[in-house]
Amino acid sequence: MNCFSKSEWLVDSRKIPNEFALIALICHPATLLHPIPLEASLLKEGENMDYVYGPGRNNLFVPGPVNIPEPVIRAMNRNNEDYRSPAIPAMTKTLLEDVKKIFKTTTGTPFMIPTTGTGAWESALTNTLSPGDRTVSFLIGQFSLLWIDQQQRLKFNVDVVESEWGQGANLDILAEKLAADHAHTIKAICIVHNETATGVTNNLATVRKLLDHYRHPALLLVDGVSSICALDFRMDEWGVDVALTGSQKALSLPTGIGIVCASPKALEASKSAKSVRVFFDWNDYLKFYKLGTYWPYTPSIQLLYGLRAALDLIFEEGLDNVIARHNRLGTATRLAVEAWGLKNCTQKEEWHSDTVTAVVVPPYIDSAEIVKRAWKRYNLSLGLGLNKVAGKVFRIGHLGNLNELQLLGCLAGVEMILKDVGYPVKLGSGVAAACAYLQNNIPMIPSRV
């Protein structure tokens, strides 16, 4: 399948990086992000926002921010505290230790920065690289595009490897580039583990194998925003140098903590990296780590307690069980899509994502209509198609603290919406296919057996 061929708009960014940035902005998701028009009449100033009210729980299936479990909401339901009292450093210490587990690292150093995924990207880049440094970066969808845009604006020399949207990172080209780079001009490989816009998961183990094969010293920087804590991710085993995620994704928290984890090699690189940085500077954190107070500036007390609760839940379930659950949710969704007779934006099985599925709609349907209708009629929140795939795909996020019955409700909703917009779906078909698989694969809940 080849529904989103390389478009003419992507010029060679190595040659004219500034213009690429410009083009990236012209083609920026902003023009496509919000097809639901904001009518002035919808909400008057000062009106209580709860009044965009629909009965029952909102069925939240965007690929982030995701559903927060009740125990985490509870943990965050609190007044502020003095973050310099002994309680906060003591808790922070446990968080820093436990956060490493979700990255599967024992040698990494984590930073829990009061920022978003975009800020976490910036922290990863500015602490390890200097202006002008060459990075190899894979453009496979909207979020990898935005990261590339950031790299360019931070003045790195970005060597963009583009794939069609729906394909994974082109590792053959990476191999060629590594083979050719005897001078080690490539300072970092920047790769999104899971491209949230297209539901594509890249093979990081292969990236590491290539680096090892060519004995290339480039840093491996990984955006794990929609993967870590949901997909199989192994920082130490795969030799990842910087990995990062955001609290509002698989950790199932509100937005507000960008978690960046640095390998010893990345820490070493930070000593000579010349990118200007203050707020995102790892060094400020490291000083406070040594002092045992941990925080160079004020953290969110609420998010720290929330993260503590979120990690407790993950370890209670078992990280590998969490990952297996995401695989069940992803598989069930893909089976439903197939049963509906629709195509997955992801072009090959090896790239299938267990956290988000981008579903391609027939040409006579505007996928934004599906997302609007989900919201307006079914109290269901789905993800829009972004940028090149706007109007062409809608996305089902199935990550975070979510169970199979919640997903099945979503899938049943999608079936009705497909019918609403004129697609000849057989109602019940997707749910039937998903159930046939799930009924064989859902384990008993350990704490209840």
Added chain:
Amino acid sequence: MNCFSKSEWLVDSRKIPNEFALIALICHPATLLHPIPLEASLLKEGENMDYVYGPGRNNLFVPGPVNIPEPVIRAMNRNNEDYRSPAIPAMTKTLLEDVKKIFKTTTGTPFMIPTTGTGAWESALTNTLSPGDRTVSFLIGQFSLLWIDQQQRLKFNVDVVESEWGQGANLDILAEKLAADHAHTIKAICIVHNETATGVTNNLATVRKLLDHYRHPALLLVDGVSSICALDFRMDEWGVDVALTGSQKALSLPTGIGIVCASPKALEASKSAKSVRVFFDWNDYLKFYKLGTYWPYTPSIQLLYGLRAALDLIFEEGLDNVIARHNRLGTATRLAVEAWGLKNCTQKEEWHSDTVTAVVVPPYIDSAEIVKRAWKRYNLSLGLGLNKVAGKVFRIGHLGNLNELQLLGCLAGVEMILKDVGYPVKLGSGVAAACAYLQNNIPMIPSRV
């Protein structure tokens, strides 16, 4: 269909009321209520209860207590207050006015008592009747049985009209009794609007017609615990004298407020009723209503704010829209049951309940196994079969703040469980039937169009 024939255990309670009570206790649901054994090992003392943890939201489909909407949870998230400050009476005043709307009464007087449905029953009975008074009461399931048990223990002379479980109140027998009661020895008709154990809705309009036809002055006392605010209920139009509900049902609050609404005739009756009562005495409330302080003893501040928020949501949606939504949920559930090839415990369409569906399982299946499995494998909470229908039915509660997609997730779960326990269900069949109906009938969410 006639799956639950009249059993021998129900003796004529008019003759030996005490023994009936005894029998009621012997056959008490207690022996059947909790087939899920409580293993000592399940939870150790002091252990955090959140640790009976399953991923994602609990899919709560018992017929009460039901899902609380987020705005209501928020409204209750507060410290205590002085209930004698002006703020609480001011709010109470609005609550008393607005609560009348959900009973569809303009002439009734509501009491919001810090108690449960059982206490609301007791308040209705003791304020209007005297020991020895004859009541006609319909036994059609576990909750009508428990109310009859209470009536007997409160020393009324209960004239029990029994039906098979799965049938509605036998109004032909009521007609006979009213016709024969020239002396007006019948002081009250006690009827459960919606029997939660069997999913049977009684026809209150007909009861009123019979009373009017025979010009009988008996009070009409109605248990609306699983009906009011979800089913069509018209206190004034149907001449109901006392109606009652509990906060944890269609109002979608925590347990803790028994709401009792009395007609002018019931208030008049309360002046001469000789049943001993203090905590449940309407008179204490009436005195404080006059004073404008409203509370004879301390109310729950949190529940008052919660009730305010719950009523706001109901009026925001529109009470008639709420009732229509419950009709959609009930219809969808019944269509699924039919598609599964199973029988509804409710024997005739006229009695079908839009708030709870009791599904009859084949004889070779223990329905309790279905409920256990739902909890242990799918994080789904279903209702057990109670007393005579224990093991024979399981119940899907579909009342309160709930939307169609949530229900469809539940139905998909039930399909898998049916397969788990050996019933040859066609996976997806129930969801398909439900979706076919819902896709044609769900309205747009008004606030979002």
Added chain:
Amino acid sequence: MNCFSKSEWLVDSRKIPNEFALIALICHPATLLHPIPLEASLLKEGENMDYVYGPGRNNLFVPGPVNIPEPVIRAMNRNNEDYRSPAIPAMTKTLLEDVKKIFKTTTGTPFMIPTTGTGAWESALTNTLSPGDRTVSFLIGQFSLLWIDQQQRLKFNVDVVESEWGQGANLDILAEKLAADHAHTIKAICIVHNETATGVTNNLATVRKLLDHYRHPALLLVDGVSSICALDFRMDEWGVDVALTGSQKALSLPTGIGIVCASPKALEASKSAKSVRVFFDWNDYLKFYKLGTYWPYTPSIQLLYGLRAALDLIFEEGLDNVIARHNRLGTATRLAVEAWGLKNCTQKEEWHSDTVTAVVVPPYIDSAEIVKRAWKRYNLSLGLGLNKVAGKVFRIGHLGNLNELQLLGCLAGVEMILKDVGYPVKLGSGVAAACAYLQNNIPMIPSRV
């Protein structure tokens, strides 16, 4: 001091119990409870109640409902659950065990009833006594008056022993009555441990001594609403037969659980007690205790989790430390009152209450003005004087989850209000006296040392 002499209104209730009840109602607090007029303009219907807004935390010093600790608010911040799942009985089991500790009993049987203190009173009485039974009951303030009123309405033969308001129970008269009662016509002694209206604590150990001395078999029923979990209370050691409290007092929860604890002797008495009861019947609970499901009707899920958290906090602090803290708060308050040159309503030191202090104002001041002003100017909630002491005293509640600095803020506020209303207080004097004591007596917080 003798500011509230016996009034003529209290007739001998043994002779004309019905009229006493009538008089009780005439003199009912309702006429006095709410001197703050509820202006129609204060809150319009439907207006957000949060808008009776004052900056900062409300300083809540009424003697109930009291401040809820944040961890308890958090624990209650949750959706409903199926109370028949294994989680709730498992938790209930721990609650029943732990609740006994706050009564200091190992032989008692606790009942956690979804009701208020008034309901808990009714449960204590109706389960142990029969209509016509003689009780000896002490009238020393508004709450003992209301309990007596209930006893009369429940048709007991109440032998009222009256004291001036501000004095404790007259135990000399009790001794006389016990000595004279060779026929053991007295079935129960009903006594309020701590009269919340006057700040008087009765000596229960002496009551027990008298009963033992006269070898009298009367049951000892104790209202511990404003004492248990705050004052020294020893159910087993003092041979209390029924003790009770409410969740919104020293347990620092919302209103909604009446906790009643019955001795083996009380349980035995319940077998023959003829008072009609259903909702409050211990027997229904006992049946479910045996079954291990614990609940005859739906409890509040939220309050159960809240009670779990509240008990955890109390045991974390240590029950004896909690009691010592209340002694510090009570002592500090009394020292401030003395420094202000005002009188404590409590006439002798032996009766001083550590949970509430009723402060007598000079005749030229209306104490209700003080309470109004506290609310309207200082965001401080104080207790009104009730019934006979209306206008004459105001009350400072110092019970529940409260620390010394919070109390000192309240005392400083009271000083300013006293000046506002024309009392020549020396500003700072009360706080100075309280601090002089507290600075010597506050212990280090164990978890922080």
Added chain:
Amino acid sequence: MNCFSKSEWLVDSRKIPNEFALIALICHPATLLHPIPLEASLLKEGENMDYVYGPGRNNLFVPGPVNIPEPVIRAMNRNNEDYRSPAIPAMTKTLLEDVKKIFKTTTGTPFMIPTTGTGAWESALTNTLSPGDRTVSFLIGQFSLLWIDQQQRLKFNVDVVESEWGQGANLDILAEKLAADHAHTIKAICIVHNETATGVTNNLATVRKLLDHYRHPALLLVDGVSSICALDFRMDEWGVDVALTGSQKALSLPTGIGIVCASPKALEASKSAKSVRVFFDWNDYLKFYKLGTYWPYTPSIQLLYGLRAALDLIFEEGLDNVIARHNRLGTATRLAVEAWGLKNCTQKEEWHSDTVTAVVVPPYIDSAEIVKRAWKRYNLSLGLGLNKVAGKVFRIGHLGNLNELQLLGCLAGVEMILKDVGYPVKLGSGVAAACAYLQNNIPMIPSRV
């Protein structure tokens, strides 16, 4: 008074900016921030953090993060939402409008960035200046020091104007510099409106007057972290070009939003500013403002609802009333300090801060002991002395949603602690002085009159 003379450590940063940065780090608060040793035994890994438990509410008087009002905690108590649904932009629009009011600007453009005050600083600087640009920056305490450190690390040419700690910005020197700068080499004046470390408020109106007097085009960048929404601040009137604050200060929210407001002149400057920035780039926001979707990356849903509630409370009280309340709190605190016989770190009345008071202790007392004792014995959180004034001052934060009685509880606590550590305070003296003032000045609460 002259307790903190200019130290030798501050070299001329214009000459050796890098070394100044180094020195800043050597003298970094990190070495002094946390004198409370974190004992390993205090909290074991995984232990519930609520167990650093003290009875009652924590008395939180650090100068940030500050107490969150209950309605705001409630508003944030929610699940995540799709931030691309129409509800979030609609609310964001009202927030952007209303946030301008707290800056007292009609021409400014606000940015609500998911970051802390440190990030807000960085956003202000990098959007308006280019590397090498000359800034005049006032060093008067720890937070101005840290901002200067940031300016240096961002490669600006920082012209530091130092004052003794306890004094305000030296505006005479500013006048000299402006007078001498005919070439307009000064691109920006960077000034902290309220230095949180010393309790010093600078006179911004005078800064503006000087700029106008010398017709100097330098931008005026103001750190309003501990001033805006608490002190008199007038962006438009004073010609402030960039002003900023953090959500955890006077807005009384959790940490997590850095609010930066830019004048038209600042926006114009941003077009040519060459500092590298992506996450903090205003331009990305502006693009989304035009589109009506507002967010270039994921905001915290919870903080947006919290900010809405916080602003509603502020407007309910009235911004000018909020400022007047802070003046009362500040005045009362200063009167108490005077009554204790202690000195305010702030050397002149014109610099007195109404949001934080730094109290100088006698030389024989270590102020850190006071802070430790407050936490360990009184459940009171006070601010430490930082850097040069470590051990010499402790700080009372009196900003945010706080009322006078809460403050008086704190002041009473401080008196006891002073006695604890050997200072011969007269107990009650500070409270008496504060009350004498407050009793004359607290207004009635408008919503309660």
